[in-house]
């Protein structure tokens with residue numbers, strides 16, 4: 463079974479003098495986010511099916527053990543995916559409320575390029591950098 467790559471949305475082309483986060487831009491990011499969500503949804507369905515299929519196959523204890531660690535890994539992936547889906551839903555809510563594209567910390571525009579690369583970004587690059595420095599200091 464081949465894995466289909468998630469259909470990508472072509473990068474947004476800004477027109478001169480266009481307002482930041484106008485309805486067209488919001489539509490653009492809404493479809494990017496929905497696309498990611500759809501791709502994740504398919505992955506989760508696939509995991510559930512493959513887990514059901516595998517469950518009856520192995521009788522050998524060694525196979526069972528490796529099957530179990532596969533499942534642990536799958537479940538961990540699914541956990542990460544469900545967190546990402548939650549995040550995407552939050553971003554979609556932000557689009558609807560008009561908060562999308564602005565830094566949660568200082569309120570400035572996050573910028574189209576940054577959002578194009580990271581549609582779930584909630585901080586501007588400056589705040590993100592400071593955040594990472596702070597995280598590193600905590601980890602030490």
Ligand SMILES: [Zn+2]
Pocket residue numbers: 565566567568569570585586587588589590
């Ligand atoms: Zn900021």
